[in-house]
Amino acid sequence: MFTAHSLNGNSLPLKTLCFTFDDGPGKHTLDIAKYLFEEGVPATFFVVGKYAINHPDILSSLVNWNHTVGNHTFDHPDIPYYVSVNGNIQEQIIRTETVLPVKPDDTIYFRAPYGKWSPEVAAELNTNLLSSLNYVGPIHWEVGGIDCWYWLQGKSVEDAVDIYIADIEKAGKGIVVFHDEIADMEFLKPANKTYELLKQLVPKLKALGYNFVSIDQIETLKDAAKESLKFQLALGQRKALTLSNDRSFQLTNSGSSFNMQKKGNGQVSLLLENSFLTLSTSQIVTLTSAPDEAAIFDYIPVRNNRFMLRSHTGNYLAIDKNNGSLSANAQFMRSAAIFNYIPIGTQANTKISLKERMVLIKKGIRFVKSKLLS
């Protein structure tokens, strides 16, 4: 699930860095990825769907070289603005996910374009489990992506290496941002020298004693991935689905704790502990440890944290009027149960510090100045 406030690499030990690359894939991505692989530096590439869709070959190479591929939206919008004009942010996530080299139930890391985010955006995305379930993010940073501002100002590779070293030494650890490509500013793409920058920067950082880790080695992000998965399923009158002694599901005031696995193509499996919800021969929903097609359901989102489920028999899930248990007995959508999911557990609340805010504001001023002067 998406967190109300950005996550970062603050929990990393000193002298430990996690490299991330935004806005690709582009023409420098393969060079960068191969070089980092040879240097033993695992990285995360937050790709833009509209570029990624034309380069599945680059995405597979990233995975082959031990890198992680994350979601950076389809069109690279300023998300709070996009949502304020009724832009469909769920679609930005789902469209990009369809081109990512991920298995349906993999954790997917997300970075917001320009780092712009709000608790309202997180809430909007979390209303649809398909666009939020396996996500960890937004992933912020300790050392910002100053590279493109340097190329914009016509500065040298050496200048950029110096500023990265200075910023990294100041932070001492954390997530570092680079740009293997530059979204939107077409005129700036040919000026990208981030590959050359890395070839000077990585040896210097190694000489200074820095270690490099992949994003899934950051403890707080691991916790966020685990925490996001549990929820109760409410169904009218504040009652929730609960496992009963005969292994069917009834509505009670307590409620069992579920989690969900994406199966691809808009399909899901529901789990209770390590067992899967499945259909018995009489179409009653029960549990199995060996899932087959009877444990896979179509997920049909309904606004406001709700959804319906349709079984492989073509029937929707609903509460059976005779025995009160959850069954695949509704032939038409009109009779389907509309589940309301209620996440369990507290969401990570890593607030952006005043210092980080000031750095962002200063960076913004520098950018505007450089635009005015160029």
Ligand SMILES: [Zn+2]
């Ligand atoms: Zn970006």
